[in-house]
Amino acid sequence: MSEFLQQLVNGVTWGSVYALIALGYTMVYGILRLINFAHGDVYMLGAFIGLYASGWFHAAENPNPLKALLVLLTSMLLSAGIGMVIERLAYKPVRKSPRLSALITAIGVSLLLENGGLLLFGADPKFFPQIIPAHNISLGMGVVISNQQVIVLAVSLALMIGLRTLVLHTKVGKAMQAVSHNHMAASLMGISVDSIITFTFMIGSALAAAAGVLVALQSPKIEPLMGIMPGLKAFVAAVLGGIGNIPGAVVGGLVMGVAEVMVTGYLSSTYRDAIAFVLLIVILLVRPAGIFGKAVTEKV
């Protein structure tokens, strides 16, 4: 029982990282109907910017939470800028093109970030500094949680609540909802569709960067190709929850994280990469539009 609870704690922590990445996928998809394949690589960039930021702020020398927060915010901010540049330079020109061309562009951007990363950072893994030293907290019943896990959970939760408030209760958020329903109608209401789309990319990229820093905090080996698999799985998580649906992405991410940790714990780690997809196929066969997705009937 205690082992199960321990796995559950680890799974939820890991899942909340997936959820953060999945949110970016789902928001971009909701607004552009584009699978932004480069999103996983923004997560990688987030981790690397975090690494450099820790150097700038000497965050590892005498670690304190304020410096760690500064590292996190710097990474989020710079990644948001990168997201903006990617959207403006690569995605905006293909917005009116067939959707598959946009998808290939996204794949191109993803390849560019990965190989640019290999060029800039080198292929060998880098070690992320201990900006918050680890120590374990006992939760009773033999379940242990590390302070880093607590931070991951707390930061993800805070970001998710922040995102929810932003989307539901601010003017920008309402504009985002409007654009996701209909670009034309939104622009007739005086919403600048272009800047809302850019803003969505920035938010999504910032969330992915936060996920990158949080993961690097726990497993400090980072390398330029680290974003491929988590990116893919976060996308699966977004589809699982019903793509375009914000609560869906969170639930999808959590389901995915827990499932993966359970498979690693009770079955074999070699099957870890397959479980995500098996889960996905099973759920899609039962609910073709994902857990929270609305089935859209096509009209003539």
Add this chain to the structure above:
Amino acid sequence: MKKLLSPLIVLVLLVGLNAVLPSVLNPYLLQVLMLIGINIILAVSLNLVNGFTGQFSIGHAGFMAVGAYGSAMFTLTQGVPMLAKLTAMGIPAEIAQGALLLVALVLGGLLAALFGYLVGLPSLRLRGDYLAIVTLGFGEIIRVIILNVDAIGGARGLPGIPKWADFFWVFLMVAVVITLARNLAHSTHGRALFAIRDDEIAAEALGVDTTQYKVLAFVLGAFFAGVAGGLFAHFLSYLNPSTFQFTKSIEIIAMVVLGGMGSISGSVLAAIVLTLLPELLRTAGALRMVIYSLMLITLMIVRPQGLLGTAEISLDLMLERVGLKKKPTSPARGGAR
């Protein structure tokens, strides 16, 4: 007689080139040429699913893997002993080897087709991106399963496959898949596939059995991906599950989209370009993949409909252009839309 003429020419050409090329080209160029052939088969077969039928499949590497491992296992367990028996019976080794390779390729293709059928079935319920992600998932599951089955090498890979696939076999299969795709495009069945791509509801209203045709496209596409996989196995003589990663599927998709959805000659052209490009960029060293990805992005921005759009390059059309041939009066001329 006339109908038999062009296949005959192709056969003679293939046999001739097969004899000449190894002495003219260095091994590296020959290998690139073979990879181009295999990639053409993959791109054209995926075009049947994505370009012709409009079903968004991104798990083509999975089918290729099934075909590759299926045919390799046949050759390793059955083919090699049978070759010894056949040559002992006095059949020339060349012919026996070719026949066994053909059997291995067809078996690999059929196995992949079976998987194509299994993946095609959910496509009845799923649309667009949801279908895409299921095919992607299928490809990954196949890879993880191969990784975990020790009998076929697991993570170590499968070595020692006899090197039976030469220029002749690869390009024979290229000719077969192109001919089939072209004939399909001009047939009733092909028109049904295009109708599904353009508007599924309208196609259904016109009496097209959309379910049957979608599955057909998946099965055909998977079969040829399997054949390509088989050729790949018998050409490299070593298989490793990491070859069939999601990035391989993406590579094939890029060929189809870059060539133009539904354009067969476009797929061929793009397969050549996208195979050659990374090779030509080898001199650029570390910058190679950066340039490659930048070119991919630029091409998509400049020509979002692909290099050829839905048009086809054909000999007849070129001859018409230069005025050597009269334009046929029948309105039925024209490529895939």
